[in-house]
Amino acid sequence: MKKDGFDRRAFLKSAVAGGAAAATVSVPQSVQAQPTAATAAATAQGYAFLNPEEGAFVEALVDHMVPADELTPKGTDLGLNIFIDRSLAGGWGKGDRLYMQGPWKTGVPSQGYQLPLTPAELYRNGIAAANVHCVKTYKKTFDKVTAAEREEFLLALQAGKVTFENGPPSRTFFTTVYQTVMEGMFADPMYGGNRNKAGWKLIGFPGVIAVNYQNIEKYRDKPFPVNPVGIADMS
């Protein structure tokens, strides 16, 4: 969908073609992330962290994980890509509250996260490695593969069956990616995701509850009226 006849991707691609974006992926130009129909909302909001290749990856990812159906609009229409972009651009993405001193060892799984990467760096390098893997396996970047291939790739990633050559551990990348998709879906809408509180409406979560003293009895084993309230609604 083009808004105001302006294709962001086409513009960006022409601006960076052969430049830094290509270098990070090291895949042939012909199979690189191509302009797709970006949603109007995403286009209007812009990205603070994601570059075009990463934007394409994240948009494809969130629309795959949260497809449109009778229950909710699709991921980009819920702002999940915006949530992810803002998280990566902000303090959390930059490694706030992450002990970042070496030496760096892999350790054992029970010792938790041990990479010398902030979440933003993990995302950036993970997306590049994922695209290299997809090109090798499916001849196209993640955003251009078929839905079935995307599903196959994500399932393999989740199961730890994908090895990134010269990239971060694929499973750690997946864990972070999945966590941020779910956060985007269910965090307060003021963070950019969960647009129109669609994630909360999906499950019947009321959001900012103030008083429930009477409601425990009143709604015992009865549905609670679903009219979720966010922080912005009460500010």
Added chain:
Amino acid sequence: MAKKLKEVDVVLVGLGWTGGILAKELTEAGMQVVALERGGMRSTENDYSVPHVRDELRFVHRHDLMQNTQRDTLTVRNNVSQEAQPMRRLGSFLPGEVVGGSGVHWSGHTWRWTDQEFKIRSLYEERYGKKFIPDDMTIQDWGITYAELEPYYEKFEYTAAVSGKAGNLRGQLQAGGNPFEAPRQRDYALPPLTPILASQVFSEAAKNNGYHPFPRPSANASRAYTNPDGSHFGACQYCGYCQRFGCEANAKGSPHMTVIPIAMKNPNFELRTHAWVTRVLKDSTGKRVTGVLYTNTLTGEEVEQPARMVALTAYAINNVHLMLLSGIGRPYDPVSQQGVVGKNYCYQTGASATLFFEGRHFNPFMNAGGSNATIDDFNSTNWEFDRAKAGFIGGYNVGGGFNTALPIGYRPVPRGTPSWGKAWKSATAKWYQTAMNISASGAVMSNRYNYYDLDPTYRNAFGLPLMRMTFDYKENEHKMGRHAAQVINDIAKSMNPTSFNPAIARTEPWTVVPYQSTHNTGGTIMGTNPGNSVLNKYLQSWDCHNLFVVGANVFAHNNSYNPTGPVGALAYWTADAIKNQYMKNPGPLVSA
């Protein structure tokens, strides 16, 4: 050179529950007290008010009120043959870092630990024989009795607005309460919370299985309340944002709205926030402490605060770290089993099942921190439960209900549901309202190889060695976990759910993710003599009589219960010992 300030009577390191209690009690006794707190000031009106406190992302997943691992963390490993790695972000436990400490964001479950813990070795040896206790299980008696602590439990329960139902009033069993609790002189401060549907259906099932369910006692005021100190509580609103959040209604018993403001009104008290204590200082004899060294984290300046008495009240983990950094007491060595500081670190274990009931409405977003019904039939407090058959020491409690079931973290679906896509979405929508949990919390017995020391490699932002935690579950916990999983699954089946994800006993090693509980215990344990403990029964250092160390670090082993009942009671007990004995005659309160 550190700037040296004027000497004061008492320095408190950390201002959460234990620091707050000591601050109030000791200033009231006329002592001049300075509290050094690494975190900033927070108030209910400004920081915990609606709507902005209702932010799951910020408070649960981004750890807003908690220790910042960028500055200080631990290294962790499961056993001595592993190389410890830093816990690079918080996960398994979440120590607080604001005025009020973890007491701001706790849930409030408040238990009385009994002689079943305090006399554990004697009782098990007497009943089951010496051989029943494995060689590497380093459980020992604590040197204190329930009778001594009973009035202090009551004091803490009334301060913190604990709502519950007595099970044993002065020896008389009370219907609806916990029949296995030790006798109490008075009922709880407030009646139990209104049960939610999940705890109700669990209670019915537990009863049908022959167990004895009771409402979990918790510091969530079931109605508006004024405590004996005059602190005002609102009634709990079952807002569903309890654990990890400050309470906007002042309904959760927390130090920042009870003991701390009282101390702050006292001219004898001074609070310095952003004051990170790095060391306790000793005199040349090594038998007295002379004060503490701290860094003002707003300026980077290093400051020495001399004091006639020091109390470490910096949470269970940090207290041990400070003792090791200060070189007070001999560090524990698991090979020779010599030394005491760092010994008997313990944690907890557990198992849980999720039950799905098509058509029911559990409204999991409406609950208090303590909206659980519990059974103690397999807990340490039930001495009738035959351990010879079960094959383990200690016990576990089982609860049904919800606590802070917010949607980023809590989205129950039957096992095998896809993690994304349309099927994930419809299952998430279908089961969120219709599921409930039954979960067990199990004790961890002390073990020779579970301990703390200083890490040889990694350092914190102050250039000091991180503390190293060596911990894993042992056979006792595995047996207990299997027993608990079986009991949970039997109860679950008897409830005829549409389907359920059965409880599975854990077999994998302890891991730093995900969150398990902030119930870390041991490291500077209390005991009967300097050879087996760091502190005497008044939590006074055997080495330096003007040093007291207060928190769950004094527990000689861990129980299935949450720790703050005895932590609060022991803080009052220690305050009384300081006021009534130590102030009159400073010196060891127990002769070594």
